[in-house]
Amino acid sequence: MSKYPSDEFDRVPEYTDRQGVHRLAAGMAPARRGGLWPVLIFGVAAILIGLVAFFLLRPTFGGDQQAAPSPPPSASVSAPASDSASEDPDDESDEASSSPEETAAPGSGEPDTADESEAADLVEETPEADASEDAAADESDGVLDRNLPVGVYNGSGIGGLAGTNTAQLRSAGYSQVVSGNWTRQVEPSVVYYKNDWAATTARDVADQLGIGTIYQTENVPVEISVVLGSAGR
Structure with missing residues (x-):
């Protein structure tokens, strides 16, 4: 029997289940081939799921696209008009024959005599309306009444000035005229009156005495x- 030098295969533990290298390799080969099956099964399942999802969701997308456009609302409204036009053509011809006369009336260009007469009446009535407004204003100011009480007060410091103006008013027809001194000296002369109805008489008093300022007050x-x-005396 030949004697060979010891190598790594000769160093085996005393208690071990290890076999030869060639037997271990032969036993591992089927295990490697069997490990591909889960990968293949997973891939096939993914493809099937994708196909099923595609065919299930496709009708939904198609239905949304078909339901998007809607018919115009005018289509349902225009149909009755066409029906009515086709049902009674004679009425349309009658209306067409009578319409020129009706449309010609507004555009005939002839003046409306009634409107002109009304405008003329308004023009004639305008001065009367203005006169009535002036009369109302005069009534609010009152009428000239020289029997109203009138007081003449000297605020100039010039002696006898109140008596002179009192005599002037009496000679003009004023019957109730009194005179006196004002509480303080003033420069401009003023005619005061209390109520609106005394305004006309107050203006006449101012004209008689040559006074240009008239003022309404209750004091x-x-x-x-x-x-x-x-001033001016």
Whole structure:
């Protein structure tokens, strides 16, 4: 029997289940081939799931696309018009024959005499309306009444000025005229009156005495009060 030098295959533990290298390799080969099956099964299952999902979801997408466009609302409204036009053509011809006369009336260009007469009446009535407004204004100011009480007050410091103006008013027809001194000296002369209805009489008093300022107030002794100032005297 030949003697060979020891190698790695000769160093085997005393208790071991290890076999030869060639037997171990032969036993591992089927295990490697069997490990591909789970991968193949997973891939086939993924493909089947994708196909099923595609065919299930495809009708939904198609239905949404077909339901998107909607018919215009005018289609349902225009149909009755066409039916009515086709049902009674004679009525349309009658209306067409009568329409020129009706449309020609507004555009005939002839003046409306009734409108012109009304405008003329308005023009004629305008001065009367203005006159009535002026009369109403005069009534609110009152009428000239020289029997109203009038007070003439000297505020100029010039002696005898109130008496002179009092005599002037009496000669003009004023029957109730009194005179006196004002509480303080003033420069411009003013005619005061209390109520609106005394405005006309107050203006006449101012004209009689040559006074250009008229003022309404309730803080005067009598209905019409003349305060004589030093200016222009």
